[in-house]
Amino acid sequence: MAYTVPFVNPREHYRRYQAELEAAMIGALAQGDLIMRGQLREFEQNLARFVGCRHVVGVASGYHALHLSLLAAGVGPGDEVVTVAHTFVATISAIVNCGASPVLVDVRDDYDMDCGALEAAITPRTRAVLPVHLNGRVSDMAAIGDICSRRGLLIIEDAAQAIGATFGGRQAGTFGRAGCFSFFPFKILGGFGDGGAVATDDEAIALAIRRLRYNGEDRDTGEYHYHGFSALLDNVQAAVLDVKLRHLPSWIEHRRRIAQRYTAALAGVGDLRLPPADDADRRDIFQNYVIRTSRRDALRAHLRSSGIETLVHWPKPVWEHLGLRLGEHRLPNTEAICREVISLPMSAETTDRDVELAAAAIRGFFGD
Ligand SMILES: Cc1ncc(COP(=O)(O)O)c(C=O)c1O
The missing domain is CATH 3.90.1150.10 (Aspartate Aminotransferase, domain 1)
Known part of the structure; x- marks a missing residue:
């Protein structure tokens, strides 16, 4: 049915930014810049500057950002990862698809992780905590950060819904070992199809994700380091997202x-x-x-x-x-x-x- 007030309005969105978007898309297509070219690198650099982190690695979706971050951080079989039950299924699937066990805890009335429940859920097998900055609001990263540093746990942030949100002046995605963004079309920074990115200050994590997203290959040496994935952020999407990032x-x-x-x-x-x-x-x-x-x-x-x-x-x-x-x-x-x-x-x-x-x-x- 045609709604008087639509939930989102992609047609109007396109109309408003059409000239800029088409210039970027056609520019990439006309030059034959499809895979891992300048548009992707520029978007990654601009997003790193926006977020305030050292590295951004573009990947195929928010799901891949989470999955590859967990893998790059060494999370695997036998590990438990604590996250909230009230989240999109991809948060949990990313943990399961690493071979690790998701441990689901309740949220508070403000949809944020219940830190008492987090403490109670920690066992000797707990390896990481995956807070979800739901609806665009950052989790209590002071409390979660404190628990994780006391208990020696890794933090991977699900910032799929929170690009640009801050906590204590710091951007979502910069509190953990890695922060994961989604560019699904109806996200605030949305592409024209699936897309995602990982933000990190950790050189080793960034390098591992760059390899994992390209079937495990190191582009400089041609060596395959892992059984990886076909999970790149496409160049045309990166060109679109770079335009949108300015807005x-x-x-x-x-x-x-x-x-x-x-x-x-x-x-x-x-x-x-x-x-x-x-x-x-x-x-x-x-x-x-x-x-x-x-x-x-x-x-x-x-x-x-x-x-x-x-x-x-x-x-x-x-x-x-x-x-x-x-x-x-x-x-x-x-x-x-x-x-x-x-x-x-x-x-x-x-x-x-x-x-x-x-x-x-x-x-x-x-x-x-
Ligand atoms: C909280 C949350 N986590 C993860 C994802 C997965 O992102 P994507 O749809 O880009 O795979 C989404 C978005 O759909 C999300 O809202």
Whole structure:
């Protein structure tokens, strides 16, 4: 159906940046620059400068960023990796596909890892912790960093949803041994297909990922060091992302302003719980604007019939997908969040009018 207020608006997005994007894409294609050429290197350098790290390695997706980071850090069979249950399945699949065991812990009301649960989940086999900066807000990296340094654990960050978000002035993706970004089309920095990157200060990790993404080959010597993967970030995608990176700061500002408008319009309505506010440490980039209500499914149906498109991230706890064989869990916050969350329209193209329409429909639903 055609929504009056779409969740995202890729056509309008393309229209706005068409000239710049086509110049970059056609430039790469016309020169025959398809694989590991200047566009990829330039994007990696520009992103490293933006994030404030020494190395960025472009890969085929956010999933690959996580998988290859864990492999490069030596995580493998017999190791446990602690992460949150309330995340996209790729976070967990990356751990499983290294041969390691994911240990799922609950989140707090603000969707961030419960650090008490993290401490309790650590065993002699725990090798790494994988915090997820969900919805565009960085995890409590002071507390997680403190636990990991006391217990000798590696941190790999899932920053797929949080490029440009900060904690204590530091960028998401710079707290761990490696930080993993996704350029899936509807991410804040989205390509025209799958894409991802790893940020790291660790030369050895960067080198290993450069090899792993290219079937294990060292490009300088031709030596195959591992059984690797075909997992490059394509040159044309890199050229697109380099154009978009220049606009990222203004898109972050836009999303923060849209989020403020939602918050002003929805405060005190029904039983709604709004996203956590920024605190002294955090600057949220609002990849998603997520609200909670005990009447989620009815609200979603009402918004749909009012022409407002929404999404639910995610309607059932990941371990209830039995094919994933994650075992049984009892994680009350994760379970409640899956029942209650709904994500409102949010993108660089979301307008004030979109917010007004969505907020009016929500207030109408609650009889406010
Ligand atoms: C939290 C989280 N982790 C990992 C991923 C995986 O990224 P990709 O879709 O680029 O593989 C995503 C995005 O979809 C995500 O939202």
